[in-house]
Structure formats: C-alpha cells, structure tokens
Amino acid sequence: MIRIHRLSAHLRRRFGERVQKIPLDAGFSCPNRDGTLSAEGCVFCNPQGSGSGMLDRGLSIREQWDFWRDIHVKKHDLSRFTAYLQSYSNTHGPAARLAAALDGLADLPGLTCLALGTRPDCLDAEKLDLLAASRERFGLAEVFLELGLQSSSDATLKHINRGHDAAAFATAAQAAAERGLTVVAHVMAGLPAPGGREGLAELLDTVAFVGALPVGGIKFHNAYVCRGTRLARWFDEGRYVPPTQAEYLDWLGEAVMRLHPRVVVHRLNGNPASGELVAPAWAGNMRRVHNAIRDHFEARDIWQGKLNGAEDGPPEWFDEGGGGER
Secondary structure (H helix, E strand, O other): OOOOOEHHHHHHHHHOOOEEEEEEOOOOOOOOOOOOOOOOOOOOOOOOOOOOOOOOOOOOHHHHHHHHHHHHHHHHOOOEEEEEEOOOOOOOOOHHHHHHHHHOOOOOOOEEEEEEEEOHHHOOHHHHHHHHHHHHHOOOOEEEEEEEEEOOOHHHHHHOOOOOOHHHHHHHHHHHHHOOOEEEEEEEEOOEEOOEEOOHHHHHHHHHHHHOOOOOEEEEEEOOEEOOOHHHHHHHOOOOOOOOHHHHHHHHHHHHHHOOOOOEEEEOOOOOOOOOEEEOHHHHOHHHHHHHHHHHHHHOOOOOOOOOOOOOOOOHHHOOOOOOOO
C-alpha cells in the first residue's frame, strides 16, 4: 500500500516518467547570515548552508547542470529534470540578482520544473512576478517555491533566531499562490522552544496552520544538531536534547494523518550532510530512517489524510504507476 502522496508520484502522473531534481548553487546568501538581520543564523543552521557549493569551485549554473544531468542520463536514461536553487535564500537581495540567476536557466536541456528555496521575508511583488514569469519564459510545467516556516509558533521562531514570524509566511504563501506558484512549506519537528522543546502538539499546530493556507507541498524535517551551530552549544551544555527516533515516528505519523491528501509530500525526514551531524546518531542513516518510517506507518495503518479527507483509505493518486514507494 502506498501511504503518502509523494512528489515522485505527482510528477510521474503528470509526465509518465521520472523527473530528477538537480541541485544548483547560484551564490545567494541569507539575511540571517550576512548581517541584514543577524550574523549567526538560525540556531540549527549549518554555517555552510545546504547546497552543493559547486559555485565556489568555479562551476557556472550551466556547468553544474551539465555535470549532474550527464550522470543521470548515463545511469538512468532520464530526460526530464527540475532545477533546484537550494543553498541559502535564493531571493535574498535586489530583484536584479534573482533575475540574473534565472537568466542562467535559459536553454538548459531537459529543464521541466523549477524549485527555489528561500525565506518568506525575502520576497516582494517584483520577485514573485519574476518567478511567475519564468514559467512561461522557460516552458516550465511547475514552479515550486520552497518557503522555510519551521514552526507556526512565534515564540519558537524568536527563540531559534528565525528573524520572521508566522504571519510573514502566510502573507508570502498567499501572494505566491495567487501568481500560480506552488508553495512548499518546510516544517521542523522537535525544535528548541522557550522552556524546553516543541513536541507533538506544536507540530500538529504547524500542520494545521499550513493546511489553512494555499500550500501545495510540504517538507518534514526532524530537528538534529549540526556542528558549529548555537544548537550544538546548547546540546553540549545540556540545554537541548533532540527527538528520539521513536518520538519522531509517532509525531510524523500523527501529522501525516492530518495532512490533506492532495498536498504533495516532498520530504519525510532531514538528511544531514557528511560530517555535520552531532546528534542524534539515528538521523545520520537516511535509508534506515526511511525504512523505519515505512514500518511505523504499516504497523499502525497510517496514511496521509486518514483524519482529513481520506478516511476510507489512500486515494488512487498516491500510486505512481506500480513503481512502489519511493
């Protein structure tokens, strides 16, 4: 039984074949890193960001694209790809900088979709219009605007030095959806909060908050401790303990059952980069975590939307054509 409306199924249903994501580094920074808001970043954020770092090694957008595309074509005979502007906040700075980054997408072979990660406080009408126009300009089937929310609790957002409130996310999501962009919310379970740590109740509040907005996709992350972060200092001082795997599985299952079945799940857990993980150890084995999530959902008969619109069982659109769960 396929229990989640996965991105792979969403795209395969649309194109009849796999669409592979290619990470691209366009050289953006973050207002929570470059001094615009803060120089330290969110308490959990790796100072190196989440991207490939290939731009720092001298590779242009086209060279990065060709590098990864050639690998996927040779290994898997793929022809469709999503350009993923991933690292840091890819709408930070003047609109002209975003426009220049988008120019780099011109004539990329096999470009089918665009995914762009950013913060809700780094968007305005001009930037949103540029992103919306890219759909027709490059013949894109879909533009995924990945917006970091993490928590709907303003107290938690302040505690983790996020630099914006939940209302900023709501405003950005509404404005993006009005322009035909597909908003993907990033949500993190087990964040440090005033007086302790967020748990199930806070995660469910965040999922409900997202569910009330025009959000088409979601990424779930388990909070973990990265080297060189303020959270690592808190962990060393005994001020923060990340969720256990059992806790995260329970929380995720409850959240997924309350998630509307039409929302596309882009991720179910965090994936630490090599060498960055301090704790918990279980978060460092992505395959084992995937298997644990699958087993947990099967053992407890959990599926997306079970408590929100899919009470009779997983809808047919969860199936990507006999390919099984991915």
